[in-house]
Amino acid sequence: xxxxxxxxxxxxxxxLASVVTVLLLLIxxxxxxxxxxxxxxxxxxxxxxxxxxxxxxxxxxxxxxLVAMGPQxxxxxxxxxxxxxxLPFTFWGLVVASVLxxxxxxxxxxxxxxxALGERPLEVAATLRAGxxxxxxxxxxxxARPGFITASILGFAHTVGEFGxxxxxxxxxxxxxxVVSVQIYDHxxxxxxxxxxxxxxxxxxxxxxxxxxxxxxxxxxxGVFSVGAAP
Amino acid sequence: xxxxxxxxxxAACAFALPLQAAEATVAxxxxxxxxxxxxxxxxxxxxxxxxxxxxxxxxxxxxxxxNGAPYAVFLSADQAKPRALxxxxxxxxxxxxxxAVGRLVLWSADPARVDSDATVLRSGAFRKLAxxxxxxAPYGEAALQTLxxxxxxxxxxxxxxxxxxxAQTYQFVSTGNADIGFVALSQVATDGVISSGSGWLVPAxxxxxxxxxxxLLRRGxxxxxxxxxxxxxxxxxxxxxxxxxxxxxxxxxxxxx
Numbered sequence: 001x002x003x004x005x006x007x008x009x010x011x012x013x014x015x016l017a018s019v020v021t022v023l024l025l026l027i028x029x030x031x032x033x034x035x036x037x038x039x040x041x042x043x044x045x046x047x048x049x050x051x052x053x054x055x056x057x058x059x060x061x062x063x064x065x066l067v068a069m070g071p072q073x074x075x076x077x078x079x080x081x082x083x084x085x086x087l088p089f090t091f092w093g094l095v096v097a098s099v100l101x102x103x104x105x106x107x108x109x110x111x112x113x114x115x116a117l118g119e120r121p122l123e124v125a126a127t128l129r130a131g132x133x134x135x136x137x138x139x140x141x142x143x144a145r146p147g148f149i150t151a152s153i154l155g156f157a158h159t160v161g162e163f164g165x166x167x168x169x170x171x172x173x174x175x176x177x178x179v180v181s182v183q184i185y186d187h188x189x190x191x192x193x194x195x196x197x198x199x200x201x202x203x204x205x206x207x208x209x210x211x212x213x214x215x216x217x218x219x220x221x222x223g224v225f226s227v228g229a230a231p
Numbered sequence: 232x233x234x235x236x237x238x239x240x241x242a243a244c245a246f247a248l249p250l251q252a253a254e255a256t257v258a259x260x261x262x263x264x265x266x267x268x269x270x271x272x273x274x275x276x277x278x279x280x281x282x283x284x285x286x287x288x289x290x291x292x293x294x295x296x297x298n299g300a301p302y303a304v305f306l307s308a309d310q311a312k313p314r315a316l317x318x319x320x321x322x323x324x325x326x327x328x329x330x331a332v333g334r335l336v337l338w339s340a341d342p343a344r345v346d347s348d349a350t351v352l353r354s355g356a357f358r359k360l361a362x363x364x365x366x367x368a369p370y371g372e373a374a375l376q377t378l379x380x381x382x383x384x385x386x387x388x389x390x391x392x393x394x395x396x397x398a399q400t401y402q403f404v405s406t407g408n409a410d411i412g413f414v415a416l417s418q419v420a421t422d423g424v425i426s427s428g429s430g431w432l433v434p435a436x437x438x439x440x441x442x443x444x445x446x447l448l449r450r451g452x453x454x455x456x457x458x459x460x461x462x463x464x465x466x467x468x469x470x471x472x473x474x475x476x477x478x479x480x481x482x483x484x485x486x487x488x
Binding site for chain 1: 288290291293294311312315359361364366367391392393394395399402403406407408409
């Protein structure tokens, strides 16, 4: 049903979205925690910076990433000085760009669910002599679980659907930067509508199945938790 | 009586039409945006007609026309899309012609990188070679034909980076992310000569001519502005403008279409 290059693009897209989602949770969780609880004056500006990728058109963001990551850009100079070479046209370049681009979709649901927790559960845990890390993993993470699931879904889905940024810094290299969205675009531009329809349909069906699974898991999860937490 | 008066009025309008200023919406391939803006100014001044220009990739414009976009004329970046529209019955019969021929350049933003023999390409002394996607862009197809003619496809393939179109390919090279790349002469030329970085004008015998075709769409077949524009694109005035922007005239190539 699919050509080899289509399969390669599918595999690459799943790998990219998985790596990006894990990184986003690792970076986004402490960031969202801080944003939800801090009273520092620069909380507002930092919040705005995290949300900025929502405003910029993806191709525009991609263009400036291309410039910044290029040999004359400040990021490019840094990566070259570190012996990493240049990021554009590489898998890890896409990872960095996608993390930036999808950050608001992970930080905002987490931040909201952290803020909704309030102080009370943490204070109670502290009186039971739970340390800060214990409080976070035994109290915050289970209570904010819907937030984590929403954040993961949005981060993953947004990376799968990402197009403009990849188009600008990818260079369409099979197995490294040629993801499904770009592959569909290529088929459309080449007037190969049959293959575009096939690949789009597969993408939509896949996304639907994953989302249904996650949402029902989320509902069941909450049920189990509320039963367990009742006593 | 009333009916007769209306007939007269209609007839008068029909005679007046060619003299009156009309309006046409023209879909233009992005690579031709800069010369078209200039051409439109000349055209409007000379004829009094008004043009509305819509820029986009030829593939997207094709899909839009197939789905009812209100364009009167389509200036494509290739021959394939106008031909496909012809086959789909969207085009005024026999209106298709080559309005410009693109020229390919091996170019670098570094003024000392590409010499007149393109030594850099043969020696392999580069990191990344940018070209437009050969499947999508005529300039990419020409770049692939050039590399094939020079027998360099296999040795360079691992270092290719492909732009979706020639504008993006130019961005890869101008930002230095690719140190060399095949771009359009129109992107790096002022008054027909390479005016920034360093480049090698690829000899025209190394690839098929990059013909860009125009069609009068069925929607525009009675539009005086659209018909006048099709004529204007063949005038010496229009060709002089295109040449300044780095395009060759179709007559410089043998008609092998």
